[in-house]
Amino acid sequence: MAGETDLDELIRSLSTVLIEGVFVFVTVQSGQVPKNIAPRMVFEEVEGTTLIMLKSDAEAHSLPYEFPCRMITLNIHSSLEAVGFMARIASELAKHDMGVNPVSGFFHDHLFVPDGRENEAMTVLQEMSKG
Numbered sequence: 001m002a003g004e005t006d007l008d009e010l011i012r013s014l015s016t017v018l019i020e021g022v023f024v025f026v027t028v029q030s031g032q033v034p035k036n037i038a039p040r041m042v043f044e045e046v047e048g049t050t051l052i053m054l055k056s057d058a059e060a061h062s063l064p065y066e067f068p069c070r071m072i073t074l075n076i077h078s079s080l081e082a083v084g085f086m087a088r089i090a091s092e093l094a095k096h097d098m099g100v101n102p103v104s105g106f107f108h109d110h111l112f113v114p115d116g117r118e119n120e121a122m123t124v125l126q127e128m129s130k131g
Contacts, residue, residue: 002079003076003077003078003079003080003082003107005078005079005081005082010076010078010082010085011085011088011128011129011131012129012131013076013129014074014075014076014125014128014129015074015075015076015129016072016073016074016075016122016125016126017072017073017075018070018071018072018118018122019070019071019072019073019110021054021055021056021070021071022054022055022056022068022069022070022115023040023052023053023054023055023068023069023070023071023112024052024053024054024055024058024065024066024067024068024069025050025051025052025065025066025067025069025101025112026039026050026051026052026053026058026063026064026065026066027047027048027049027050027051028048028049028051028063029048029049030044030048030049031049032049033049033051034061034063037051037053037057037061038053038057039051039052039053039057040052040053040054040071041103052103052112055068067101067112067114068114068115069101069112069113069114069115070112070113070114070115070117070118070121071110071111071112072110072111072112072113072118072121072122072125073108073109073110073111074089074108074109074110074111074125075108076108077107077108078104078108078109080104080106085109086102086104086109088128089102089111089125089128090102092124092125092128093111093113093121093124096120096124098113098114098117098120098121098124099113099114100112100113100121
């Protein structure tokens with residue numbers, strides 16, 4: 001079930017989906033993920049567990065958070081071994097003074113961009129696909 005590895009094809013075939021909701025990054029002690037939440041991502045680090053979750057869920061559980069952001073899914077099945085795809089996207093967004101936190105899933109890559117700049121990010125990505 002290998003994904004696309006050709007960088008030019010990845011960029012040319014790039015389409016995006018803006019996911020509903022404002023997301024945030026939260027950290028909790030390992031093994032202390034609150035019950036009744038469904039984080040979009042869980043990642044274990046030495047210092048604790050990182051959660052990417054809806055801002056409303058973090059607030060409902062009184063969890064401190066950082067980086068209110070919007071999630072953009074790159075709607076192409078990129079290979080986990082694709083070289084330069086995220087670097088190209090991050091570099092293009094950086095030209096517009098926009099940071100990005102990319103997360104790769106098995107089938108798609110996802111970008112977390114600052115809340116309020118999601119439309120600008122979508123435009124940048126659309127322009128990239130046009131060449």
